[in-house]
Structures are given as structure tokens and as C-alpha cells.
Amino acid sequence: MRLADLxxxxxxxxxxxKTRTLLTTLGVIFGAFVLAASLxxxxxxxxxxxREMRRVEFARRIEVSVSWGPAAPAARETRIxxxxxxxxxxxxxxxxxxxxxxxxxxxxxxxxxxxxxxLIRALPHVEQVVPDVNDHGxxxxxxxxxxxxxxxxxxxxxTCKKRVVAGRFFESPAENAAVITEDLAYRxxxxxxxxxxxxxxxxxxxxxxxxxxxxxxGLYLANQNGDMTLETQQALETLMDRLPDSLEKLGLxxxxxxxxxxxxxxxxxxxxxxxxxxxxLTIAGVLRAPSDEExxxxxxxSVMHAGVLLPYETAAAVFFRGPxxxxxxxxxxxSVLVDHEDHVKPVLAAIRGLGLExxxxxxxxxRQRLIYLLIFAGMTCVAAVALVVSAIGIGNTMFMSIxxxxxxxxxxxxxxxxxxHLQLIFLIEGAVIGVVGGIxxxxxxxxxxxxxxxxxxxxVNRDLDIKLEDSIFVFPPWLAASVIAFTALxxxxxxxxPARHAARIDPVKALRHE
Amino acid sequence: MLKPEPESxxxxxxxxxxxxxxxxxxxxxxxxxxxxxSLEIGRGERVAxxxxxxxxxxxxxxxxxxxxxxxxxxxxVAGHDLGRISRRALARFRSESxxxxxxxxxxxxxxxxxxxxxxxxxxxxxxxxxxxxxAAHALEAVGLGARLDHRPSALSGGENQxxxxxxxxxxxxRIVLADEPTGNLDSETAxxxxxLLLEHVAQNGTxxxxxxxxxxxxxxxxxxxxxxxxxxxxx
Ligand SMILES: Nc1ncnc2c1ncn2[C@@H]1O[C@H](COP(=O)(O)OP(=O)(O)OP(=O)(O)O)[C@@H](O)[C@H]1O
Ligand SMILES: [Mg+2]
Numbered sequence: 001m002r003l004a005d006l007x008x009x010x011x012x013x014x015x016x017x018k019t020r021t022l023l024t025t026l027g028v029i030f031g032a033f034v035l036a037a038s039l040x041x042x043x044x045x046x047x048x049x050x051r052e053m054r055r056v057e058f059a060r061r062i063e064v065s066v067s068w069g070p071a072a073p074a075a076r077e078t079r080i081x082x083x084x085x086x087x088x089x090x091x092x093x094x095x096x097x098x099x100x101x102x103x104x105x106x107x108x109x110x111x112x113x114x115x116x117x118x119l120i121r122a123l124p125h126v127e128q129v130v131p132d133v134n135d136h137g138x139x140x141x142x143x144x145x146x147x148x149x150x151x152x153x154x155x156x157x158x159t160c161k162k163r164v165v166a167g168r169f170f171e172s173p174a175e176n177a178a179v180i181t182e183d184l185a186y187r188x189x190x191x192x193x194x195x196x197x198x199x200x201x202x203x204x205x206x207x208x209x210x211x212x213x214x215x216x217x218g219l220y221l222a223n224q225n226g227d228m229t230l231e232t233q234q235a236l237e238t239l240m241d242r243l244p245d246s247l248e249k250l251g252l253x254x255x256x257x258x259x260x261x262x263x264x265x266x267x268x269x270x271x272x273x274x275x276x277x278x279x280x281l282t283i284a285g286v287l288r289a290p291s292d293e294e295x296x297x298x299x300x301x302s303v304m305h306a307g308v309l310l311p312y313e314t315a316a317a318v319f320f321r322g323p324x325x326x327x328x329x330x331x332x333x334x335s336v337l338v339d340h341e342d343h344v345k346p347v348l349a350a351i352r353g354l355g356l357e358x359x360x361x362x363x364x365x366x367r368q369r370l371i372y373l374l375i376f377a378g379m380t381c382v383a384a385v386a387l388v389v390s391a392i393g394i395g396n397t398m399f400m401s402i403x404x405x406x407x408x409x410x411x412x413x414x415x416x417x418x419x420x421h422l423q424l425i426f427l428i429e430g431a432v433i434g435v436v437g438g439i440x441x442x443x444x445x446x447x448x449x450x451x452x453x454x455x456x457x458x459x460v461n462r463d464l465d466i467k468l469e470d471s472i473f474v475f476p477p478w479l480a481a482s483v484i485a486f487t488a489l490x491x492x493x494x495x496x497x498p499a500r501h502a503a504r505i506d507p508v509k510a511l512r513h514e
Numbered sequence: 515m516l517k518p519e520p521e522s523x524x525x526x527x528x529x530x531x532x533x534x535x536x537x538x539x540x541x542x543x544x545x546x547x548x549x550x551x552s553l554e555i556g557r558g559e560r561v562a563x564x565x566x567x568x569x570x571x572x573x574x575x576x577x578x579x580x581x582x583x584x585x586x587x588x589x590x591v592a593g594h595d596l597g598r599i600s601r602r603a604l605a606r607f608r609s610e611s612x613x614x615x616x617x618x619x620x621x622x623x624x625x626x627x628x629x630x631x632x633x634x635x636x637x638x639x640x641x642x643x644x645x646x647x648x649a650a651h652a653l654e655a656v657g658l659g660a661r662l663d664h665r666p667s668a669l670s671g672g673e674n675q676x677x678x679x680x681x682x683x684x685x686x687x688r689i690v691l692a693d694e695p696t697g698n699l700d701s702e703t704a705x706x707x708x709x710l711l712l713e714h715v716a717q718n719g720t721x722x723x724x725x726x727x728x729x730x731x732x733x734x735x736x737x738x739x740x741x742x743x744x745x746x747x748x749x
Contacts, residue, residue, distance in 0.1 A: 416609020
């Protein structure tokens with residue numbers, strides 16, 4: 001038999017039973033439609049998520065933080081005085097220890113210091129390390145000083161760029177420049193528009209001092225008259241040094257004097273003189289205060305409210321040159337940008353290997369993705385079941401049609417049809433239904449993707465801050481090929497039994513069959 | 515289509531049966547349709563089988579046509595040992611070496627006269643153009659040149675049987691087996707059909723085996739009449 005005839009005989013048979021063929025094929029079309037649609041959305045949603053994430057570099061970020069260890073050990077050993085039974089003594093000791101722990105600060109297990117930042121920067125695939133520097137010190141302009149908060153900024157910070165009212169924003173993360181707010185300039189004595197514009201290019205001095213006491217009396221005074229100048233701070237420190245020796249002159253009661261002396265008691269080990277550092281930077285620009293709108297948008301609090309901004313590498317260098325306790329304890333956080341989202345996981349592991357804590361948004365997104373994946377896997381299973389059901393339909397219809405055509409099959413055998421021919425003819429009948437149903441189902445899914453897309457787009461535009469440009473339905477060639485191949489396979493499998501039955505028909509009996 | 519007789523050394527013998535038996539049914543209730551038939555039919559010879567209903571005539575014809583296999587004995591048709599050849603070779607034998615005509619026409623109702631005649635050539639692997647021409651020619655030869663595109667339901671009994679004759683002869687088989695070809699036809703139509711058949715047989719030197727209940731027809735249209743009785747050839 002010729003190949004063309006092997007194809008045309010089944011086609012003619014299908015054509016002669018149009019209604020039956022149509023109904024059988026409808027089942028396949030439906031199964032193929034659901035299969036194609038679910039594969040298409042599944043793939044499209046994955047691609048959309050990836051594309052959106054690449055756009056916002058959100059997926060490439062790792063937030064590094066230190067892990068906090070137990071509090072520093074108490075300077076003095078906790079003792080329980082008096083006579084108590086042993087179990088009560090233990091209980092009292094325990095609560096005393098807990099109390100003293102609570103009043104001391106916890107220390108990071110591993111400090112996020114300059115060496116560790118350098119190690120992170122040296123990891124493969126790390127593109128950028130932005131240390132999270134938040135500090136306070138004194139800003140000094142000519143002979144006026146005022147206390148201020150200080151924060152690091154990224155040169156590509158769009159909101160900050162928009163706030164520039166004089167000069168410019170940073171050009172590189174390591175330039176020796178600072179940007180200050182209008183408000184700080186005013187507090188430093190600038191009193192005209194011209195003077196404010198003239199600040200650009202002039203030097204700004206920053207002074208950092210280690211705090212002398214954990215109960216700064218200065219806070220109380222600062223609240224009374226607004227600003228704290230360097231002079232006030234120095235005066236307060238002198239006052240605190242001299243106060244214990246001058247208590248008698250204040251005419252306090254003995255009890256009150258003793259209480260204050262106890263509170264001001266210096267640590268037992270001799271104190272080193274606390275270092276003070278000074279930095280000189282060039283003012284690159286002046287920023288206005290953030291607008292309400294800018295404050296309502298997602299933002300980083302410290303960048304929006306700091307009086308002085310430094311480019312992030314300069315900020316880290318300044319921080320680590322600062323007075324001793326800072327340098328020792330390091331930073332709390334840093335933000336790492338990886339070159340590609342696929343490399344986030346190894347970098348995460350490497351940072352954790354340094355003893356630091358690290359989290360990536362990608363992990364949350366992965367969980368999200370897993371949920372999508374499960375949903376689409378479920379849909380695909382439903383589609384597969386639909387196809388199997390339609391396959392049973394194909395098998396059933398073909399079997400019925402073969403029973404009806406028993407005599408015809410007997411005639412074909414009598415005039416020379418081979419078993420193999422008949423088997424092939426019916427298998428091809430099944431395959432034709434499968435392929436045609438697969439193609440139509442695929443086209444239906446393709447057609448449905450247009451209204452589907454605009455529906456999804458209107459929903460996304462209404463509820464989310466994402467602008468969808470591309471379709472969330474994708475039909476790559478592999479998808480089309482596998483849907484058609486799968487439906488054809490299912491249909492052929494459904495035809496195997498009827499085809500074998502047809503081939504085995506005994507022509508003598510079939511011809512007797514009326 | 516036509517191919518050289520593989521066993522031309524067998525001389526003039528087209529059909530040879532040696533103690534052929536056919537038993538139907540289970541071991542419990544066997545039906546012995548043929549109880550040992552031995553006969554020889556020469557090439558180009560015309561033979562009629564006659565006998566009572568149930569004597570095994572159709573059974574014998576089905577064996578000769580390769581539609582069924584004998585239960586025992588040796589059966590050689592047109593040089594093929596039908597007891598030995600493979601199923602595929604048997605299908606080929608049916609397509610190329612024999613043409614069968616049945617009492618009930620056995621045309622495919624959904625296909626036109628032309629398509630019905632074409633069908634054996636499809637299984638024989640002929641090109642569409644060739645087989646269409648041959649089928650049309652065969653239908654013209656039986657006087658149906660104007661009815662090529664009619665389905666069997668639109669044709670009379672005699673016309674249908676002429677289509678069946680055309681289909682049986684179109685592959686130019688060496689042997690034609692006809693099982694009561696005129697059984698469903700009135701005498702006039704029967705004569706037309708028989709004339710067409712006999713003309714073809716005469717022209718091509720075809721061997722003809724005809725099963726009939728009609729004494730007159732059997733004797734007038736064949737060289738030899740064999741009688742079957744209870745599955746055996748009566749002397
Ligand atoms: N498939 C079968 N199963 C059982 N018995 C069968 C089968 N086919 C035929 N027979 C029996 O074999 C015997 C011969 O049947 P066959 O059809 O050959 O008779 P026939 O001579 O052609 O009769 P008729 O003139 O009525 O057509 C009959 O007794 C019939 O019942
Ligand atoms: Mg009979």
C-alpha cells in the first residue's frame with residue numbers, strides 16, 4: 001500500500017462520519033486547550049516574574065546583617081549577700097544576672113567591619129556592597145558647629161537626585177564629598193539664597209566624639225534649646241568630670257550627694273582618653289527636604305531624614321576611622337548587589353560562611369514561584385485527565401465504528417487488505433483526531449490569550465505597581481510541539497485496541513455478518 | 515499485478531487439493547464442513563460446484579480464495595501452497611492471484627462504484643492515476659461507464675453485481691471464484707452478468723470456479739461439474 005493511501009483511507013472514513021468525528025475531536029480540542037493554556041500561562045508567568053525582577057534589581061539584592069550574640073559579660077561578678085538556703089540563693093543569683101544582662105547591650109557574634117566588607121566585596125559575582133552607615137556627629141562650617149545625623153547614599157538614588165537644589169549629587173561611591181540639607185545649612189548660620197548657593201565647593205568638617213556616659217545629661221539640655229553645638233557638648237563633658245568633686249558645694253543632703261556620686265562613678269579600670277576624629281569633605285550639593293509625596297512613597301528613613309549624606313564608600317571609610325567603639329563593633333547591616341539572580345544562592349551561602357546573616361528577596365520570590373508552579377502543575381494534571389477522558393472517548397467511538405464496519409473490514413480483507421494495513425489505517429485515524437484536536441486546541445488557547453491578556457493586564461494595572469508590557473501567555477515552539485505530540489500520542493494509544501481488533505476480524509465471519 | 519507462475523513446472527494445474535478437511539466449532543461439537551476433498555483443476559478450466567445447501571461449497575471456495583485456512587490436507591492455488599504461506603503472503607495472494615464474487619455483492623456502501631473497483635488496487639499498491647483509469651475501464655467493460663460515481667445504494671442489484679465482477683477482474687487474477695453470483699438476480703440480469711464474466715474468462719484464459727444451484731447455468735457455462743455431498747466430492 002502507498003503512504004498517501006494509508007493517509008487518505010482514514011481521512012475519507014473520518015469525513016464520512018462527520019458528526020461522530022466532530023464530537024470525538026471536540027473532546028480532544030478541549031483537553032489540548034486546557035493543556036496549552038495552563039502550560040502557556042505557567043511559562044508566561046514565570047517569564048514575567050523574571051523580567052520584572054530583573055528590571056528592579058530587587059532579585060539580585062542580599063541584605064546582610066550581623067547576628068547578635070549574648071551580652072558582654074558583666075564587669076563585676078554578681079554576688080548575693082546574706083544568708084539564704086541554697087535554692088533561694090540560686091534563684092536570686094539568676095534574676096540578678098538577668099537584670100544586669102538586660103542593662104548591657106548585646107554584641108554581634110561576628111563584627112561587620114572593614115575586613116569583612118572587603119571579603120564580601122571580593123566574593124565572585126558581587127557587584128556592589130553598600131554598607132549601611134547611620135551616624136551622628138558635629139558638622140562644622142567656618143566657626144559654627146551643630147550636631148547632625150549622617151547617612152550613606154548611593155550615587156544612583158533617584159529621589160535624592162530630585163532633591164538637589166544647589167550643586168549636584170554624587171558621581172561615584174568613593175568621592176570625598178558630602179551633600180547637606182537646606183535645614184542643616186540654616187542651622188549652621190547660612191542666611192541667604194546666595195550664601196546657600198555659595199556653599200557648593202566649600203569644605204565641610206565633621207567631628208565624631210565617643211560618648212562619655214551612657215546617661216547623657218546633654219539630651220535633657222538639647223531638648224530645652226534645640227541645637228547642640230560642639231561647645232555645649234565639651235562644656236557638658238567638663239561638667240560631668242568635675243561634678244563628683246563639687247557635690248559638697250551644692251548644699252545637697254548627704255543621702256542625695258551619695259546617690260549622685262554613685263550614679264556618676266567611673267569605671268574601675270582607668271579610662272583611656274576618648275579619641276575624637278575630624279573629617280574634611282567638599283560640599284557637592286544642597287538638598288531640599290523631601291516632599292510629602294516622596295515621604296509617602298516607599299523610602300529609606302535615614303536617607304530621607306539625615307542632615308549630611310556621604311557616598312557609601314566614603315561613608316564607610318569615615319565611619320571606620322571614627323572613635324574606638326564604632327570601629328570595634330562594626331556596622332549592623334549592609335546591602336549586597338549580585339551580578340545575576342542565578343548567583344544569589346552561592347553568594348548567600350558564602351556570606352553566611354563568614355558568620356553573618358544574609359537574606360535575599362529571591363527566597364521569598366522562590367516561595368511565591370513554587371506556589372505558582374504548583375497551581376500550574378495542578379492545571380496541567382487536570383488537562384492531562386481531560387485528555388485521558390477524551391482518549392477513552394476516542395477508543396470507545398472507534399471501537400463502535402469498527403463494530404459497525406465489520407462487514408466492510410471483511411470485504412477489504414477479501415480483496416487483499418493485510419492485517420498490518422488495517423491496523424495502520426485505524427491508528428492513523430486516531431492520530432489524525434489527536435493531531436487535528438491538538439492543533440485546534442492550541443489555536444483556541446492562542447485566541448483566548450488575547451482577551452485573557454487584557455484582562456490580566458487591567459487587573460495588574462489596577463492592583464499592582466507593575467506595568468505589564470509583554471503577554472503573560474507565551475507559546476514557544478516547544479510548547480506547541482509538545483501539546484500536539486502529547487494529544488497525538490494519547491489518541492494513538494486510544495486507537496491501539498480498536499485497531500488490533502479490526503485487524504483480527506475473520507473475513508469469513510465478517511462477510512456472513514449482516 | 516500479473517506475475518510469472520512460480521511453479522510453472524506444475525504444468526496446466528491451477529488448483530490442486532489433497533484430502534482437504536475443514537472443521538468448524540469447538541472440540542465438543544465439531545462441524546465437519548469438508549471431510550477430505552481431493553481434486554485438480556487445470557489452468558483456464560471452468561468448473562462448477564453444485565450440491566445441496568450446507569454441503570460445503572462456500573467453505574471450499576473460501577479456502578481456495580485464501581479467506582480461511584484448511585484444518586488438514588494440502589491446498590495449492592496458482593502455485594501457492596496456501597497451508598504454508600505467511601499471513602502477509604496470503605493477503606497478497608488474495609489481492610493479486612484471485613478475484614472473488616459473492617451472492618450478496620459485498621460492495622462498500624459508502625464508496626462509489628469507481629472507488630469500490632479501485633480498492634483492491636489500493637491494497638496492491640498501484641498509483642492513483644493508473645488505478646483510476648483501470649477501474650473506469652473495467653466498469654466500462656461491464657457496461658457501467660456512465661455510473662462511475664454512483665454509490666451501491668443508487669444502483670440496481672444487477673448493476674451492483676456488475677460492479678462486483680469489475681472489482682474481481684480488475685487485477686486480472688489467474689483464478690476467479692464466484693459463489694452463486696446470480697443467486698440474487700432475475701434470470702435476464704443473471705444472464706448479462708454471466709455473459710460478462712464468461713467473456714472475460716475466455717479472453718484471458720482465466721480459471722473459473724463457479725458455485726451455483728442452477729443445473730442449467732452450471733452445465734452451460736462450465737467445462738466440468740463437480741458435486742459436493744456432505745463435505746465430499748461425489749462421484
Ligand atoms: N463458521 C462456521 N461455524 C460453524 N459451522 C459452519 C461455519 N461456516 C459454515 N459452517 C457449516 O459448514 C457447513 C457447510 O457450509 P457452507 O456455507 O460451506 O455450505 P454451502 O454449501 O455453501 O451452503 P449454501 O448452498 O446454503 O450456501 C454447514 O453445515 C454450515 O453450517
Ligand atoms: Mg454457500
